Amino acid sequence: xxxRKPRKRDPEGRRLAWWLLSPSVILILAVVIGPLLFAFYxxxxxxxxxxxxxxxxxxxxxxxxxxxxxxxxxxxxxRVTVYFTVVSLLVELVLGIAMALVLNAKFVGRSFVRxxxxxxxxxxxxxxxxxxxxxxxxxKFGALNGLMKxxxxxxxxxxxxWLGFDVPFESVPVLGPFLKWMGVTRxxxxxxxxDTWKVTPLVVLLVLAGLQTIPESLYEAATVDGAGFWRxxxxxxxxxxxxxxxxxLVLRTMELFRVFDIIYIIMQYSxxxxxVLTYEVGMKFLHFGSGAALSFLVALFILxxxxxxxxxxxxxxxx
Amino acid sequence: MNVPGRRRKTLLWAxxxxxxxxxxAIVVWTLAPxxxxxxxxxxxxxxxxxxxxxxxxxxxxxxxxxxxxxxLSSEVGERFVYxxxxxMIVASSVTAICLVTGTLAAYALAxxxxxxKKTLVLSLxxxxxLPTIALVIPFFVLVSYVDYGxxxxxxxxxxxxxxxxxxxxxTTFILGFVIWIMRGFFLTIPTELEEAARIxxxxxxxxxxxxxxxxxxxxxxxxxxxxxxxxxxxxxxALIFTRSNNAITLPLFIAELGSQYITxxxxxxxAGVMAAVPPVLLALLFQRFIVQGLTSGSVxx
Numbered sequence: 001x002x003x004r005k006p007r008k009r010d011p012e013g014r015r016l017a018w019w020l021l022s023p024s025v026i027l028i029l030a031v032v033i034g035p036l037l038f039a040f041y042x043x044x045x046x047x048x049x050x051x052x053x054x055x056x057x058x059x060x061x062x063x064x065x066x067x068x069x070x071x072x073x074x075x076x077x078x079r080v081t082v083y084f085t086v087v088s089l090l091v092e093l094v095l096g097i098a099m100a101l102v103l104n105a106k107f108v109g110r111s112f113v114r115x116x117x118x119x120x121x122x123x124x125x126x127x128x129x130x131x132x133x134x135x136x137x138x139x140k141f142g143a144l145n146g147l148m149k150x151x152x153x154x155x156x157x158x159x160x161x162w163l164g165f166d167v168p169f170e171s172v173p174v175l176g177p178f179l180k181w182m183g184v185t186r187x188x189x190x191x192x193x194x195d196t197w198k199v200t201p202l203v204v205l206l207v208l209a210g211l212q213t214i215p216e217s218l219y220e221a222a223t224v225d226g227a228g229f230w231r232x233x234x235x236x237x238x239x240x241x242x243x244x245x246x247x248x249l250v251l252r253t254m255e256l257f258r259v260f261d262i263i264y265i266i267m268q269y270s271x272x273x274x275x276v277l278t279y280e281v282g283m284k285f286l287h288f289g290s291g292a293a294l295s296f297l298v299a300l301f302i303l304x305x306x307x308x309x310x311x312x313x314x315x316x317x318x319x
Numbered sequence: 320m321n322v323p324g325r326r327r328k329t330l331l332w333a334x335x336x337x338x339x340x341x342x343x344a345i346v347v348w349t350l351a352p353x354x355x356x357x358x359x360x361x362x363x364x365x366x367x368x369x370x371x372x373x374x375x376x377x378x379x380x381x382x383x384x385x386x387x388x389x390x391l392s393s394e395v396g397e398r399f400v401y402x403x404x405x406x407m408i409v410a411s412s413v414t415a416i417c418l419v420t421g422t423l424a425a426y427a428l429a430x431x432x433x434x435x436k437k438t439l440v441l442s443l444x445x446x447x448x449l450p451t452i453a454l455v456i457p458f459f460v461l462v463s464y465v466d467y468g469x470x471x472x473x474x475x476x477x478x479x480x481x482x483x484x485x486x487x488x489x490t491t492f493i494l495g496f497v498i499w500i501m502r503g504f505f506l507t508i509p510t511e512l513e514e515a516a517r518i519x520x521x522x523x524x525x526x527x528x529x530x531x532x533x534x535x536x537x538x539x540x541x542x543x544x545x546x547x548x549x550x551x552x553x554x555x556x557a558l559i560f561t562r563s564n565n566a567i568t569l570p571l572f573i574a575e576l577g578s579q580y581i582t583x584x585x586x587x588x589x590a591g592v593m594a595a596v597p598p599v600l601l602a603l604l605f606q607r608f609i610v611q612g613l614t615s616g617s618v619x620x
Contacts, residue, residue: 010432016523017431021439024424024494031491032446035457042456052467054460102341113342115606117349122602124552126570127591130577131356134584141582143355146371156372197352205610258450261554265574275452282456283559292456299453306448310441 039292047288054288063293073277074294080183081273084192084263085256091196092252093245096203101237103204104211114208121201129265132194136162163187163266188271195262199255203248210244211237243312250309254302274298356595359588360384367585384589395576399590401564402572406594409482409568410550413489418543421497426527428498429505430513440502447495451555458488459559480566488556493546500545500612504538505531541612544605548598569594 043063045056067074103114120128135143138161145162148154165185170176214237222232238245260275269280278298282291359367361384362377390396427433428440462484466477478484512534513526521529532539554570561567573594576587602609 013431013523014433017427017433020423020427020431021433023420024498027420027490027494028443028446031487032449032454032495035454035461036449038457038461039453042460047460049463052471053464098341099345102338102345105338107338107342109342113346115603116346118602118606118609119353119599120349122548122598123353123595124570124573124598126552126554126573127356127595130573130584130587130591131352133577134359134587135352135355137582137584140370140372141368143371146375149372197348201349202613205613209610254448258452260452265554275450278452279455279555283459288456288460295450295453295456298450302448302450303445306445309448310444 039296042289043293043296045289047292049286049288056289059289063290064297066290067294067297073272076183077272077274077277079181080188080271081257081259081275083182083184084188084259084273085253087189088192088196088256089249089252091192092200092203093248095196096200096248097207097238097241097245099200100204100207100211101233103208117201117204119201120198123198125198125261126265128194128198129262132190132197133163133266136190136194138162138164161186162190165270183271185271187267191263191266191271194266195259199252203252206244206248207241210241214240246312247309250305250312254305254309257302257305258298353595356588356591359584360592362585364585368582384585385593387586388590388593395586398564398567398572402567402569403593405482405566406551406569409485409489410547412482412486413493413550414543414546416486417490417493417497417546418539421494421542422501422532422539425498425501426505426531429502430510430531431523443495443498447492447499449492451492454491455555455559458556462560479560480562482566484560485553485557485566485568488560489550489553493549496549497542497546500542501535501538504535504542508534537608537611540605541608544601544609545612548601551598 042056044058044060046059046062047054047056049055099117103110103117123131137143137145138159139145140159142159142162145154145159148160149156149158154160164187167176167180167184168186168189169179218236218240219232222236227235258275259273260279263271263273264276264279269276269284272280274294275298278291278294281287281294358376361380361382363379363381363383366374366377366379387393387396388399391400428436428443433439462478466479469476478487508531513530516526516530517523552570553568554574557568557571558574561571569590573587573590576583576590
């Protein structure tokens with residue numbers, strides 16, 4: 001077999017490579033690297049808008065120090081973002097694996113079900129947010145309230161305010177105060193449901209692709225050995241899915257940690273995850289310096305995860 | 320009748336029933352919310368605000384909510400028509416630009432000798448993962464600098480509140496994505512085919528055009544569709560950089576509908592259904608390609 005590695009001396013290939021790469025490199029330098037460096041510069045300044053640009057004053061690390069030590073918004077935002085990320089991730093993974101296992105079995109109409117499963121994923125984020133906002137409407141018009149009454153979970157006159165700020169399990173000893181400290185509200189949990197509905201199909205697709213690489217013979221051998229469903233799941237399926245699950249885990253964590261759209265559209269500034277807080281500081285109050293510092297902290301965290309992800313990949317592709 | 324055989328049969332049936340129950344649960348969970356959106360979109364407003372427990376389906380279904388959206392004489396209609404046009408223009412321009420420049424770069428990174436290739440690929444991946452929020456503030460300041468600069472030299476050119484601005488900014492996250500996925504597709508085709516073409520006298524570019532690109536057609540389709548969906552979906556940058564009919568996109572239009580018109584869920588649903596049609600159609604029609612695109616590079620080995 002011919003080696004994939006290109007020959008060492010190939011000036012013509014090198015020149016062509018730079019011709020092909022230059023448009024992308026120039027674009028990326030102009031719209032990503034440049035602005036990123038500028039944000040880095042801004043994060044060490046106090047910067048306010050003025051006519052024709054901004055007014056900057058060097059403040060050193062003050063913006064970062066402020067968030068770590070003084071601001072009473074930063075750590076609550078970190079906590080609520082961590083809660084959103086961890087809980088969404090758990091629900092998505094459990095639900096995604098379960099759905100993928102079902103869709104991997106043989107049943108009538110499988111290709112149809114596999115096709116429609118993509119529907120939530122294709123729905124635009126904004127449409128998804130407004131759709132669930134309407135389902136969660138806290139009056140007798142709301143679909144979820146209607147459903148609860150039809151199922152006799154609620155009496156006919158009771159309407160739950162789904163997007164309210166009450167803390168779940170508030171009266172339970174340790175758990176209640178802990179959830180309150182994390183910034184958990186009923187609204188946040190409902191938004192997790194709405195977001196999970198939209199992204200689980202992606203997890204299902206990735207897990208399904210992973211399931212198809214597991215040879216059937218392993219299960220047959222296990223059946224002969226008398227293994228039941230649970231044993232096969234924990235001893236064969238999950239261990240062999242590990243590479244796929246790791247990828248899903250890292251990818252989803254990065255996406256979840258930067259959440260902005262769905263929370264801002266449904267709740268505006270009343271659930272301050274890091275994304276919303278950054279937007280509020282930078283774009284509502286126009287504190288460009290401290291906003292840049294905040295966005296850098298978010299980006300650093302996500303880039304840290306990206307490094308984990310790249311390590312997973314790069315070794316797998318055999319470079 | 321032998322007992323073990325009967326027990327096995329019952330077990331088989333129990334398993335089958337559980338499976339179908341699970342399938343039905345998945346279908347209901349997936350379709351019910353969308354179905355409710357569709358039903359709401361054809362329900363007149365006075366029926367929408369009635370007791371849900373007893374009133375789910377419209378007694379007088381209406382397309383009025385859809386008609387309003389295309390009624391250019393109403394404020395909402397005018398804004399909607401502009402929004403859908405802007406969304407189309409922005410999403411297709413971004414897709415076209417990123418697909419062309421990105422595919423060329425991806426080919427170079429997959430096939431040609433490039434100094435510091437590893438560093439380039441790694442930085443591309445990191446860029447793809449950079450959250451938009453990290454770039455929003457510098458974008459905002461830089462755009463206002465550019466606009467002020469042009470104003471000072473007496474030019475009426477400006478970036479704020481234009482489609483051009485969105486097109487430029489959207490390339491930040493879509494270009495890296497295109498390069499990353501297309502590189503994965505190029506790596507899956509054996510080099511021998513291109514080498515054979517080159518021995519037959521093709522130049523590298525001809526080999527790319529006549530051998531590699533046709534083989535990567537499914538990849539191009541998948542990448543193109545995914546880019547279009549990403550651009551069609553984008554909200555944060557549109558929220559900051561657009562205001563008027565000249566540039567607002569559909570996501571922004573739908574997000575602001577409720578804030579101006581209290582509980583206008585009939586209109587929100589109708590607009591939502593229409594905004595969902597292009598991506599849902601693309602996703603269902605090209606499902607195979609999309610699944611390929613989404614899983615390529617993320618599931619290997």
